[in-house]
Amino acid sequence: MLAHDVLVIGAGLAGQRAALAAAEDGAAVGILSKVHPVRSHSNAAQGGINAALNPEDSWESHAYDTVKGSDYLGDQDAIEIMCREAPAEILALEHLGVTFHRNEQGRLGTRAFGGASAARTYYVADITGQAILHVLYEQLMKHSEVYRYEEWFTTSLVRDGDGHIVGCVARNIRDGAMELFAAKCVILACGGNGQIYNPTTNALICTGDGIAMAYRIGAPLMDMEMVQYHPTTLAGNGLLVTEGARGEGAHLYNAQGERFMEKYAPNKMELASRDVVSRAEQTEINEGRGFPDGTVALDITKVPRKRIHEALREIVNVGRDFAGVDITREPIHIKPGNHYTMGGVKTDVDGRTDIPGLYAAGEVACVSVHGGNRLGANSLLDTLVFGRRSGKHAAEHARNHKLPQVSNTVVDDEERGIREIVGRDSGNGRRVAQIREELGRVMDEHVAVFRDEDGLLKAGETVQRLKEEARNVTIDDKGTVFNQDLLGAIELGFMLDNAECVVVAALERKESRGAQFRTDYPERDDDDWLKHIDLSLDGDRPAVTYSEVTLTQWEPEERKY
Amino acid sequence: MPDYSLKIRRYNPESGQPAYWQQFDVDLAGCSCQAAICGSCGVRINGMSRLACNTKLGEAAEDAPNGAIVVEPMGNMPVLKDLIVDMDAVHWKKVQRVVPWLLPEGDPPDREYIVDPESMIDITQSMACIHCGACVSACLSMEVDPEFIGPAALAKAYRFVGDPRDAFTEDRLLDLAEDPHGIYDCTHCFACIEVCPKDVAPMNQIMRLRRRATSDYGIKDGNNGYGHEKAFSDLIEKYGLLSEAQLLPKSYGDGSLIRAQVKPAALKELTAKLPTVIRGLRSGKVSPKTALIHRKLKDQDQIRRMYKEVESHEDRLELNLYIVGDSDAEEEGTMAEGGQEG
Numbered sequence: 082m083l084a085h086d087v088l089v090i091g092a093g094l095a096g097q098r099a100a101l102a103a104a105e106d107g108a109a110v111g112i113l114s115k116v117h118p119v120r121s122h123s124n125a126a127q128g129g130i131n132a133a134l135n136p137e138d139s140w141e142s143h144a145y146d147t148v149k150g151s152d153y154l155g156d157q158d159a160i161e162i163m164c165r166e167a168p169a170e171i172l173a174l175e176h177l178g179v180t181f182h183r184n185e186q187g188r189l190g191t192r193a194f195g196g197a198s199a200a201r202t203y204y205v206a207d208i209t210g211q212a213i214l215h216v217l218y219e220q221l222m223k224h225s226e227v228y229r230y231e232e233w234f235t236t237s238l239v240r241d242g243d244g245h246i247v248g249c250v251a252r253n254i255r256d257g258a259m260e261l262f263a264a265k266c267v268i269l270a271c272g273g274n275g276q277i278y279n280p281t282t283n284a285l286i287c288t289g290d291g292i293a294m295a296y297r298i299g300a301p302l303m304d305m306e307m308v309q310y311h312p313t314t315l316a317g318n319g320l321l322v323t324e325g326a327r328g329e330g331a332h333l334y335n336a337q338g339e340r341f342m343e344k345y346a347p348n349k350m351e352l353a354s355r356d357v358v359s360r361a362e363q364t365e366i367n368e369g370r371g372f373p374d375g376t377v378a379l380d381i382t383k384v385p386r387k388r389i390h391e392a393l394r395e396i397v398n399v400g401r402d403f404a405g406v407d408i409t410r411e412p413i414h415i416k417p418g419n420h421y422t423m424g425g426v427k428t429d430v431d432g433r434t435d436i437p438g439l440y441a442a443g444e445v446a447c448v449s450v451h452g453g454n455r456l457g458a459n460s461l462l463d464t465l466v467f468g469r470r471s472g473k474h475a476a477e478h479a480r481n482h483k484l485p486q487v488s489n490t491v492v493d494d495e496e497r498g499i500r501e502i503v504g505r506d507s508g509n510g511r512r513v514a515q516i517r518e519e520l521g522r523v524m525d526e527h528v529a530v531f532r533d534e535d536g537l538l539k540a541g542e543t544v545q546r547l548k549e550e551a552r553n554v555t556i557d558d559k560g561t562v563f564n565q566d567l568l569g570a571i572e573l574g575f576m577l578d579n580a581e582c583v584v585v586a587a588l589e590r591k592e593s594r595g596a597q598f599r600t601d602y603p604e605r606d607d608d609d610w611l612k613h614i615d616l617s618l619d620g621d622r623p624a625v626t627y628s629e630v631t632l633t634q635w636e637p638e639e640r641k642y
Numbered sequence: 643m644p645d646y647s648l649k650i651r652r653y654n655p656e657s658g659q660p661a662y663w664q665q666f667d668v669d670l671a672g673c674s675c676q677a678a679i680c681g682s683c684g685v686r687i688n689g690m691s692r693l694a695c696n697t698k699l700g701e702a703a704e705d706a707p708n709g710a711i712v713v714e715p716m717g718n719m720p721v722l723k724d725l726i727v728d729m730d731a732v733h734w735k736k737v738q739r740v741v742p743w744l745l746p747e748g749d750p751p752d753r754e755y756i757v758d759p760e761s762m763i764d765i766t767q768s769m770a771c772i773h774c775g776a777c778v779s780a781c782l783s784m785e786v787d788p789e790f791i792g793p794a795a796l797a798k799a800y801r802f803v804g805d806p807r808d809a810f811t812e813d814r815l816l817d818l819a820e821d822p823h824g825i826y827d828c829t830h831c832f833a834c835i836e837v838c839p840k841d842v843a844p845m846n847q848i849m850r851l852r853r854r855a856t857s858d859y860g861i862k863d864g865n866n867g868y869g870h871e872k873a874f875s876d877l878i879e880k881y882g883l884l885s886e887a888q889l890l891p892k893s894y895g896d897g898s899l900i901r902a903q904v905k906p907a908a909l910k911e912l913t914a915k916l917p918t919v920i921r922g923l924r925s926g927k928v929s930p931k932t933a934l935i936h937r938k939l940k941d942q943d944q945i946r947r948m949y950k951e952v953e954s955h956e957d958r959l960e961l962n963l964y965i966v967g968d969s970d971a972e973e974e975g976t977m978a979e980g981g982q983e984g
């Protein structure tokens with residue numbers, strides 16, 4: 082058995098930030114990740130990170146934009162904390178070595194992003210997430226007191242008889258060994274669940290493991306219906322064209338050459354909130370003004386070429402390698418595509434879930450700072466601020482608690498489950514890839530930008546059938562060394578739990594707010610629905626309860642961009 | 643999508659059997675991001691180290707021997723299973739070797755460190771490394787001397803040496819110069835530049851480390867790398883070195899490093915990166931035509947202008963080409979573009 086004061090599961094930005102914060106406060110920290118930490122999905126974040134750091138800007142303005150962006154579903158106390166702490170967080174990263182873009186004076190320089198009333202997005206070319214992730218990893222290499230378990234796959238969380246979290250069971254991917262990790266507290270930082278959709282901008286590893294593991298031991302989930310569709314993704318493979326492109330001045334056109342955002346958001350145009358822009362695009366496409374491949378055009382040629390090469394280099398590559406388009410010369414065809422999980426494991430502002438000792442931070446968590454719609458460049462900020470706060474709080478918690486006694490029988494249980502999967506006759510069941518593919522398509526068809534009851538019911542039925550089929554899914558690799566097939570089967574189970582919760586919550590919310598647009602309930606309804614939908618496992622289905630949205634200084638208003 | 647025939651090197655440590663080849667008619671799947679971002683899918687395809695996810699099978703099939711695309715694990719690292727190599731044992735150990743974290747002097751300022759904007763752009767080239775291991779796999783020196791710190795880790799070292807916030811520049815350089823497996827262990831084979839999917843151009847970073855060590859700090863290392871380098875360049879000054887000069891247009895003009903404008907700013911960089919060739923040019927032994935003209939760069943005037951630009955600069959220029967394009971961006975006709983591999 083391996084033991085730590087604080088065990089962090091996930092080594093993206095949230096996990097690494099949490100581990101460093103807990104270690105700084107004297108905790109013995111272990112950090113686990115199913116891929117090498119620098120391969121975590123945080124490295125895909127291109128655009129940047131928000132903070133009201135300029136003297137002319139204010140945290141209140143950042144907070145108001147976030148509240149409005151969330152369509153008033155975000156908890157305002159949490160949003161205030163995030164926006165207040167943002168400037169210090171950016172400076173701390175800069176001091177650690179992040180190579181943020183500078184202005185002429187050698188100070189930190191910004192770019193504009195959607196839904197924001199000031200240019201307050203800090204960035205490193207278009208590798209912001211990667212640059213921050215690598216700098217945090219440099220710090221982990223430096224702090225040898227943080228013990229790293231790289232390429233370890235967590236299969237379940239463990240509670241004791243009193244309901245406290247006491248650790249997790251994980252598999253060493255390299256040799257298949259199953260180990261029990263005991264911990265005084267566990268911080269979940271497993272990222273989002275984008276892979277339940279196809280296409281998605283998310284990597285293959287974003288399978289919602291943390292959300293499902295927490296849900297399975299009774300932690301409530303919140304806002305699961307809020308799934309962000311990003312306005313500019315490539316048709317087919319779902320690759321992202323960063324919002325930075327529009328921030329730098331790119332325009333959107335339909336097939337008739339109209340700059341259609343004039344109709345939907347006359348003031349902010351292309352830089353309205355993502356839900357608004359995605360809906361506008363989808364409306365154009367649905368009403369026949371898109372291109373035959375179901376897209377509209379993003380024209381980046383407006384941006385000076387030098388600026389493109391300096392600030393949008395990665396999407397020059399993406400355009401060339403994956404769409405065969407030179408974005409400096411011609412428009413690129415894009416459409417809304419799955420991108421971000423606003424919902425997740427319900428936490429307070431210190432990352433605490435309803436289970437004593439269990440914390441969650443980053444995309445796996447729902448504080449909620451993003452509510453119905455996340456603003457671009459607020460997610461990296463969320464991972465860092467709440468990663469740090471969770472780490473600090475967990476270190477404090479660890480100081481006041483003893484290391485729990487955990488029985489090894491939980492490992493036996495997990496091993497039995499794995500033997501059962503491996504032992505299935507390869508001839509009988511469906512393949513993991515087939516079920517995944519069907520799940521992704523159904524979610525993208527019915528639980529996307531526009532939703533209605535019929536579609537959601539259909540999606541719900543399909544998910545139930547797939548859950549059945551997944552119980553007999555078969556794999557080819559029966560070995561122990563790097564058995565990715567087996568992990569795929571376990572991930573599939575996590576994904577289906579996520580999908581079920583998304584569908585149930587989307588059916589439940591009978592109004593349109595943020596990313597949830599119900600064509601059968603097209604209006605926002607503050608009287609009945611200004612509340613969070615919480616889901617907890619009850620038997621083998623999610624049970625619905627509600628919780629209040631925290632309002633501090635901003636009363637809900639009509640949202641116009 | 644047409645079917646492609648893949649010949650894959652399989653190895654299962656549990657079977658007790660040696661590695662074997664297996665033929666598949668399938669689509670090649672990436673590992674995670676499938677967007678050349680996460681660096682987890684490094685392999686060798688037809689002998690070339692690269693990312694699987696941005697390999698176009700059609701192109702790979704074209705230069706495949708007997709039509710079957712040959713897929714092998716990366717080189718210079720032990721194979722764990724099938725196409726998976728042990729990057730911890732080699733790559734990450736070497737990264738750890740270069741003290742890969744910022745070491746500023748004293749307490750940080752209240753606000754940000756104020757630094758030259760260009761310096762951040764400059765080291766962002768090294769920050770762009772996704773640790774895929776392709777350069778490590780392809781490095782010739784590493785093959786001969788497994789102890790060589792290697793292209794990726796040395797590029798990482800430049801990220802700190804080039805960072806004005808770091809206070810240990812000289813110590814870092816001394817360390818890397820004196821290590822017999824350090825910056826003088828590279829043989830300029832260009833392989834790392836050619837294979838890097840993120841244009842990190844590790845060899846160029848190594849050359850910058852050398853120049854900083856010698857010109858800025860006058861470090862004469864125990865391996866006599868400095869002397870060797872000087873002798874080498876003296877030689878070229880005298881006789882010119884056509885073969886090395888010819889490497890230039892290949893590695894640059896083909897676009898594996900620069901895909902954009904070759905124009906004054908770019909040429910500045912060429913001079914800074916390979917002073918030897920420029921000396922060759924100056925001595926007249928290598929004509930700019932043979933050394934620099936590439937079939938895609940037809941404009942003679944352009945070359946001449948570049949040449950003049952080079953001549954007019956006294957100082958060493960440390961701009962890099964990671965980010966290209968000037969306000970005086972050239973017109974379409976003078977672009978020396980080429981599809982970077984992938």
Ligand SMILES: Cc1cc2nc3c(=O)[nH]c(=O)nc-3n(C[C@H](O)[C@H](O)[C@H](O)COP(=O)(O)OP(=O)(O)OC[C@H]3O[C@@H](n4cnc5c(N)ncnc54)[C@H](O)[C@@H]3O)c2cc1C
Binds near residue numbers: 122210282445458
């Ligand atoms: C293409 C793209 C671009 C983006 N651009 C921006 C942007 O510009 N600005 C912005 O603010 N946000 C952006 N985002 C969103 C942002 O990148 C993510 O929300 C954020 O990085 C999530 O970080 P995280 O630490 O929560 O999770 P991740 O970085 O996804 O890390 C999850 C970690 O958990 C580990 N893990 C998962 N399951 C297990 C398991 N079962 N066992 C062990 N370990 C496990 C993984 O190995 C990984 O280390 C973007 C997202 C995408 C997809």
Ligand code: SF4
Binds near residue numbers: 833835
């Ligand atoms: S140029 Fe140097 S570092 Fe790069 S591959 Fe060749 S020997 Fe290795």
Ligand code: SF4
Binds near residue numbers: 770772775
């Ligand atoms: S320098 Fe390039 S080739 Fe080498 S590890 Fe980094 S990204 Fe890969």
Ligand code: FES
Binds near residue numbers: 672684696
């Ligand atoms: S799968 Fe991420 S780099 Fe290829």
